[in-house]
Amino acid sequence: EAEVAQSPRYKITEKSQAVAFWCDPISGHATLYWYRQILGQGPELLVQFQDESVVDDSQLPKDRFSAERLKGVDSTLKIQPAELGDSAMYLCASSPGRVGTGELFFGEGSRLTVL
């Protein structure tokens, strides 16, 4: 069964350092999402791609976060510099269509701890 792949699963870093997360969606899925999930809370959308284009990054802290999906396939989320409040689970999800159906396929997530 096809899955969304994310790496690394766990990352510990010190504040002010740079961090990067990688996501490979299910093959053929046009839409890719990055969500942030703080412990005890629900996921919050950071950025959404349609193919290689950003369609929603309204909640992405653009002073320190960046995301790209250069060839419309895999994607990278970067944080520079990391702050203590960035400690969270970063979830990648994909969906096959270009029209929102709400049916997302999630990866296992990348857990970030900032010391």
Add this chain to the structure above:
Amino acid sequence: GNSVTQMEGPVTLSEEAFLTINCTYTATGYPSLFWYVQYPGEGLQLLLKATKADDKGSNKGFEATYRKETTSFHLEKGSVQVSDSAVYFCALLIQGAQKLVFGQGTRLTINP
């Protein structure tokens, strides 16, 4: 704004008990509603959905009915199993938008 409120957890039940996890929403327009589940060590996965008022979503013995009059989408199961232990998230999708808005999640533990 658009938001989802779930019942506070954690919820602990014995095997074969009846389960209800409450979910209410605030939305403009007519959202689609979802329940996602996250089993230990796994990613979130879609459990069930309903796209219009009075629709009932069902899967794996779980059910939820879209109640427009009470803006609710409560999750129910008649007889829970230990394997149902997980975190459950209620979510909504606004028509014309493409992003899900999640509730805060409810952790469910089923004891044998």
